[in-house]
Amino acid sequence: MSGEPQSDGGVTQESIFGTSEDAERQRTPPAERIRRAFDFYIATPFRVAWSDWRTRIGGIGVLFYILMGTVGVVVIGQPQMNEGPRYVGPFQTMEHPLGTTNMGTDILKQLVHSTPTMLKMALAGVVFSVGVAVLVGMISGYKGGTVDTVLMTVSDIFITLPGLPLIIVLAAIFSPEDPFIVGTIIAINQWPRLARQLRSQVIALREEDYVEAARSIGLSTPTIVGQELLPKLAPFILITAGGASVAIIFQSVALYFIGVLPYDTSNWGVMMQLAYEQGNAIASPQRAGHWLFFPLVTLSGMAFVTILFAQGLDRVFNPRLLARHSKTASEAEEEEPGGL
């Protein structure tokens, strides 16, 4: 780069504080920079994601559930009692495509209006479990020594607590109704495992050259963890977050189904419980089977698309694949702030 002739006849200077690359970047018009950033951070990952059938189907599915929880609630009316006759079978009338319950409530409407609750629970659970795990795992792995011992002992204690029984006890004590709180309680036994996994990855990363360089120029621990380590581990964290959200939804539905959690709004687990208790759906599926069946399918479908999406994300974060699909790959690579 250096020694390139400039329009004024001079030669690019290579200074201590930066190479000619920096100067060139300053001259890049903002629009161009935005276009490149868009291509690098949004368009290329999207192209890679689209090229893989797992992320394509999974992504569409996840989007579908999110739309169901946001737009669907507005479009489809609130479920009410005695909207129709009792125990209408599925696919028989246009008004109640999935049939009705013992109270004559439309099942499709109930399913749609339960989605926001489920999404909120998954969101709260994922934010809590992944948040705590990232904090504990990163600090524990990077700092080592006493901090590591203390944090790992704490997470060992939480691993020892038996998951579902503990949650049942907690749910019995707190009687939580807010989906955000329910999600957080369920996430209590999710984080230690993830924290352990992250810690081992950080232990491997902390000896890398660029981290040592960052340490030697005196960057603070939060800066190193946040800016040097976190981006490297982001794919792993995101993929595990997918798994964690599925686990949280499964557990919450299980708890609602066995009737441990109180509720004021309906959700898939509550629907299953009512179908089981009031509709006696297991013993007489001809009459109430659909009431139990559709929440089950909706739940499994949500889990399936999330797992599919998370599995496929693995490819999206693979840098070699990204480079091949990027339109501005060569520039993009140069634009990366060079390893100090």
Place this chain on the structure above:
Amino acid sequence: MSYYIRRLTQAAISFVAGLFLTFTLYRLVPGGPVDAIMAQRIQDMREQGGAINQREIAQMVESLTGVNPDQPIPVAFYEYIRDIVLYQDFGESILYQDPVFDILFRAIPWSMFLSIYGIMLGFTATILVGVIMAWKEGTKIDTGATVLVMVMRSIPYYVAAIAMLSFLGFQWGLFPTGGRAPPAADPGFNLEFMIGITQHAALPILSNFIVGFAGGALGMRALTVRVIGADYLRSARLRGLKSNRILTRYLTRNAILPIYTGFMIGIAAIFSSNVVTEEIFQYQGAGWYLLRAAVQQDYPLVMGAFVFFAGITVLGILIADFTYGLIDPRAGSGASRESF
């Protein structure tokens, strides 16, 4: 040797700390069982018009829950543990008016029965399917199995349990629909009773099998693929060893190593999920009692069941750590290894 002592101490600490946490939660949370019983007693006394005698109430509560509300928590906890260790006294169940120890002692073998068979079947299938998928990597068998495993992963075990109960139990009458043993048969070593308990346990064990199987197979495949690329495997093939020998002795044995610890922790997961399984099949194991106790706030029984569940978890992790050296000779006592 010092490793074993250190590991045992660590396990003991996390076990006691986990119990203490639950114990404290139960005591501290307003509206917890001790408070609830106290409030009820005070109200009873008011209704009878008598003077409210704090000490008398405290004694009543203590006789009911084994916890004296006036005692500071650490003292109460110490006394609780002391009673368990010295006299096997877990207190008396409020719900059943029986010593907690007797109730759990009768229920635990049934839970063990379900869990151990579920685990064995689930893990065997995980290893087999994972290795076969990796061995046939890229073929139609691999793709088909991957999709199948992902579908299985997205169906929660309780959904499978419900479906099996509904169809195999109620519709086709192939299996009993609840309970642990045929009511007519005499307990003991007679054919009728043994066939009966096998039939009653078949469906719960199958649904435990799903807990053990679904998650692991894809991970097992990834690990096996990594081992397939190893040099010693190629040289084994060049030496002309039979496929069978390579598969069992060289491939599977090495691929199992990283997930061995996970299996042991999986035992704890299966015991946890037993709560839901036993409820669906009305199988009176430890989980069935725990659920009833938690919902009815039968405090001594919940704590007792909790001691049991936490004990199983700690034991599972300990056994995993101590036996790791047996399956991986390089690990020695496992002192320097990440446990998961």
